[in-house]
Amino acid sequence: MAVKADLLGMTFGYLTVVAPAEASPSGGTRWACKCVCGRVKPIGAPELKRGLTKSCGCKSAEMRRAANTRHGMTETSIYKIWSGMRSRCLNSNSNVFSYYGGKGVRICERWEAFEAFLEDMGPTYRKGLSIERVDVNGDYEPSNCTWIARSEQALNRTNTVRLETPWGHLSIKETAKKIGVSDKCLQHRLSRGWGGDKLFQPHRGW
Numbered sequence: 001m002a003v004k005a006d007l008l009g010m011t012f013g014y015l016t017v018v019a020p021a022e023a024s025p026s027g028g029t030r031w032a033c034k035c036v037c038g039r040v041k042p043i044g045a046p047e048l049k050r051g052l053t054k055s056c057g058c059k060s061a062e063m064r065r066a067a068n069t070r071h072g073m074t075e076t077s078i079y080k081i082w083s084g085m086r087s088r089c090l091n092s093n094s095n096v097f098s099y100y101g102g103k104g105v106r107i108c109e110r111w112e113a114f115e116a117f118l119e120d121m122g123p124t125y126r127k128g129l130s131i132e133r134v135d136v137n138g139d140y141e142p143s144n145c146t147w148i149a150r151s152e153q154a155l156n157r158t159n160t161v162r163l164e165t166p167w168g169h170l171s172i173k174e175t176a177k178k179i180g181v182s183d184k185c186l187q188h189r190l191s192r193g194w195g196g197d198k199l200f201q202p203h204r205g206w
Helices: 045-049 058-067 077-090 114-124 150-160 172-179 183-191
Strands: 015-023 029-035 040-044 129-133 145-149 162-165 168-171
Touching (some): 029 045, 077 114, 077 129, 114 145, 162 172, 172 183
Antiparallel strands (some): 015 029, 129 145, 162 168
């Protein structure tokens, strides 16, 4: 079947589509995109249309440098939320990376810069809220993120995050019940990076 050339010549951020490149593993089409720096890179149509990728990568470094400039907000709650989001998706040493970056959850290129994140999410932020993805299988991007109370997020997490346990893949709530501990106790263990038999041992006094 011929590829529908509906993106040829279109521009997305710093990228201009110059040709269909190849089929993606999911069966879609990657497009050959020329960046303003001159590099040509194959990129999937969803990434282009949703604004997840706007350059070949050369502008990401530029945005990261901008995010590290002095803006006087490094100690604020919203900055720490942005930093935590990046850690979950980009830091393979994070104890929750397997639930985010390890599962393919990405952060849109625009939010590489804290200032852009603040512009998009800051007006609706209130103290005590946490960032939540509307579609839990989607990425961190303006159209898929909202603020919710931390207590509500914790409840969502106990029901949706799946753990590999001796009893199969269970939610935090189900796993805690099997072990005989509270949801809070199990989440505490996970936050401390416990794994293996240690994670699933019975209650030990807290």
